[in-house]
Amino acid sequence: MPVQFHAEQLDTPTHRFDYTNPSVTNSNVGIGLGRNGPFDSSTARDFTDATFTFVYPESWRSDAEGFEEALINGHSNYYPNGFKSFFRMDSVSVENTIELDDTDLDTYVDAVSDIQAADDDLAIVFVSDEMRSRGYRSPYWAVKALLAQAGIPSQMVLVDKLRRGSPHYVQLKYLIVNVVSQIYAKLGGTPWVIHRPRSSFDLVIGVGKSEYRSGRVGGTRRTLGFASAYQSNGAFLWYDSTRATTSRDSFNDQLTDSIVEAAEKYAQREMDPEHIVVHSYKRIGPAERDARDRLESQFDGLDVTLAHLNDSHDFRIYDDTHQSGLSKRGLWIQTGGDKGFVMTGGRRKYRPGSPVPIELQVEGSADIEEIAQGIYDLCSVYWKDQFGSNMPITIKYAEDIADIVKNAQKIDAEGVASIDIDRMVNPRLRDVPWFL
Structure with missing residues (x-):
């Protein structure tokens, strides 16, 4: 015998982009951020200046430089004027670049000390889809954990998404809003x-x-x-x-x-x-x-x-x-x-x-x-x-x-890298979404 239940339609969520003004909303995140800035830009923030470290294999230099250009200066109508304008920051720059000799795990792990020495606000680390097939030996997991332990937020960028012809390719005008929103959140911000x-x-x-x-x-x-x-x-x-x-x-x-x-x-x-x-x-x-x-x-x-x-x-x-x-x-x-x-x-x-x-x-x-x-x-x-x-x-x-x-x-x-699991997340990162 069929059983019938009553169904209702919940309210459709919309996004808000201003802490002080509840009327500043938009159903489209990219448009809302572009027009109004992030949700917390009308509040007092202590992270309006940001410096980044770029980490990538030397053979990927052109991919990384192209992404840096888009990140800092903007790309298309979706993200027109770069990070500083999009998130209403005072200053944003790539202060340090670390080029790696290889794509193996040990090379990435060894670079962590250089990232720490750079002492920037966030590390942007380029990895590949092929690395995912390595399981836990992928540089993604080790670098993410080691930097969290050191109190440095990181943003992983999949290089395959930047390359035309790759099965993972995503047009940068669509990809960029997702990446920069994660970066802003890890700096301590609230995008929307x-x-x-x-x-x-x-x-x-x-x-x-x-x-x-x-x-x-x-x-x-x-x-x-x-x-x-x-x-x-x-x-x-x-x-x-x-x-x-x-x-x-x-x-x-x-x-x-x-x-x-x-x-x-x-x-x-x-x-x-x-x-x-x-x-x-x-x-x-x-x-x-x-x-x-x-x-x-x-x-x-x-x-x-x-x-x-x-x-x-x-x-x-x-x-x-x-x-x-x-x-x-x-x-x-x-x-x-x-x-x-x-x-x-x-x-x-x-x-x-x-x-x-x-x-x-x-x-x-x-x-x-x-x-x-x-x-x-x-x-x-x-x-x-x-x-x-x-x-x-x-x-x-x-x-x-x-x-x-x-x-x-x-x-x-497995002794791939020394990670203190009980203290893997540095107290400095407890109030930012370091895991994005």
Whole structure:
């Protein structure tokens, strides 16, 4: 017997580009940034001067120089006058260039000390798609982790995307906005946020973990957890992680502390939170529940809602009235008082769509449809891609962090490079999205 559910269309997110003026919005990120600058340009910033170090193999010099020209001076109507103008900076320059003799991992790892000596604000490192086939031995993972440990944010640029004829080629006028937005965020900026003035949530915390088992067969499994905090509009606030441990109890205790610390940081910088949502992928665990109990005891009147987000299921949503077969994005189907489906994929203009919805289940008193709206909103403030993601940044970024940490553990265990996993992220980077 068929079962029918009521479906509603959530509000379509739009992007906001001015902290002081809520009317400065645009549905197109590139146009919004070009016309208005980033969200925080109307506030006092301590990073209006920026210097970069370029790192690339000598044989890629022409690719790197072409990209540098576009980065600093602009490229096409999408990014017309360069980084300084686009992000309303005072001064931007490439101060140091490090040319490598080879493309092997050791050459990239050896360059890390030169990057540190350059002492610029950010390193722009050129890698290739071929390097991805090397697994954890790719320079991407080692350099990313080593620089994070040193407190230097990095931006990886895939050289294949710059070359015509490459299967990975992307016209620079489309690629450049994504790359520069990541760079600006890692300098400490907020490129854009979601305009949602009616949200009642102060803080959204995304929880994730990375597991690594040493040795080819058997071995000890180490688990590291982390929590990233965001305002309800998607602005990044804080990152914290546990130490790698083999003890489940120790892991849960540390992760509880990380979640609580994220809320405490918000209270120090903004105000005591009144409403917090914690996003967990796959399942809600004891760490999240313990953190909820501690926080609600610590802050008077605080309400914490736990949200379980899952896309590893057999459910699919289709629309047989559309030629693509995919449903519209933003569809919300409530299947019970505390659960439902959010269609964050669906048919899309600029990216492949997906029929897989996010299954949502909550623990708490918050309105579940408002939780669903927040999930849909946070898909549109993915600073790695101006066209957004099929997953909210709370989960998407957690996956990115887990990949970096997992590969860093392998690199350290195999003696490729020395990485202190427990202190992999320098405290100087805890309040910037270093993982982009």
